[in-house]
Amino acid sequence: MKHTQNNRKNLIFITGLIGSGKSTAGSLLADKLNYKYIDLDKVIEERTKIPLLEIFLKYGENYFRSIEKEVIQEIVNLDNAVISTGAGTLLDPENIHLIKRSGILIYLRCEPSEIWKRIKETPKAVLLHYPDEPEDLELNDEDAYLRIESILKIRETGYLMADIVIDTKNRNPALIVEQILWNIEKLIIKI
Known part of the structure; x- marks a missing residue:
């Protein structure tokens, strides 16, 4: 892949809600491009x-957020x-600016009901709890959906700043990666 602009490097940032497929698609995309794959949350865990x-x-x-x-x-x-990126990385306008100045930003859009299906049986589900709730509290489907929908409303303004938006509904990771590549090529031609 060629540089898209003089000040943009060959960096591709993938964002979206928890469970949207960022890590899976990101890893596959990196393999396909022979790029390094970096999971921002994992880097933070390793550092701390x-x-x-x-x-x-x-x-x-x-x-x-400071780390x-x-x-x-x-x-x-x-x-x-x-x-x-982390699901909340784009809450900070400075992060959006830095990311967009440095590479291509891709948003993996996923419906709240699909997010819940994907994370329901995983340790990630606890991230939907409010700070004062016990970790072992089980959320019912309706409460989880409403919480995911609420989080999405807060974060989607940042997500929609992406250069490319990919709807993940009914798409497997390989197809999502193909769509990302197609959209990147289209974007590069426009620039």
């Missing part, structure tokens, strides 16, 4: 040596990489 959920519970979201911003500032100096 603390699991993501524990960072949020013990130190709070502000602490997490996230530092990591992004380092990552944008790389080249030839696919980066899966």
Whole structure:
């Protein structure tokens, strides 16, 4: 892949809600392009040596976001990489600006009901709990859907700043990657 603009490197950022397929699609895309794959949340866990959920519970979201911003500032100096952002990375307008200035931003759009189906039986489901709720509280489908919908309303403004939006409904990861590649080529031709 060629550089899209003089100031843009060969960086592809994939964003979306938890369970939207960022890590799966990102890893496949990186393999296909022979790029390095970086999961922003995993980098933060490695740097702090603390699991993501524990960072949020013990130190709070502000602490997490400050580390996230530092990591992004380092990552944008790389080249030839696919980066899966955290689900809330784009809550910070500075992150949006830095990411868009440094590469192509792709939003994997996924319906709240599909998100819940994907994360329901995983440890990620606990991330839907409110801070004062016990971790072992089981959410029913309706409550989970409403919480995911609420999170999406807050975050979608940032997500829609993406250069490319891919609807993941009824699409397997390989097809999503093909759509990403097709859209990137289309975007590069426009620039």
